[in-house]
Amino acid sequence: MTQISSGSTPASTPKPRRPRPQVMRLTDAAAQRISELTSRADSEIVGLRVGVKNGGCAGQSYTVEYAHDVRPTDEVVEDKGVKILVDPKAVLFLLGTEMDYKADKMQAQFVFNNPNQISACGCGESVELRPAQIDG
Secondary structure, three states: OOOOOOOOOOOOOOOOOOOOOOOEEEOHHHHHHHHHHHHOOOOOOOEEEEEEEEOOOOOEEEEEEEEOOOOOOOEEEEEOOEEEEEOHHHHHHHOOEEEEEEEOOOOEEEEEEOOOEEEEOOOOOOEEEOOOOOOO
8 A cells, every 4th residue: 555645844833932021010119199189180090191292302202191991902011000002103202211200399200210221301201212123
């Protein structure tokens, strides 16, 4: 009896996917402040939406606003019990960023420690960012 080969080759095993890096991380102070803000809001808040917009003397600025829902395109970051929703257009500019919260006698604000930041204006309201360099 002659055996006929089907001509098919064994299926190759797909390479395991590299874990996706977390876009942002939060300090304890930022997580605590986000928790305070979302718990005392007048309406249902799922977290804060963070993004980047064009404008200002350095070219770009960070945006932070209440998020009432999770959009299908949002990059969801859950860290220290709170949720940050990152605008998909801002992901490459925010990759590796640490979000902090600083308060002193004169002001209180979220501060972004961003490795993709090239420069900032003197008033601190705007920044110049470059997209993150992604290896292979």
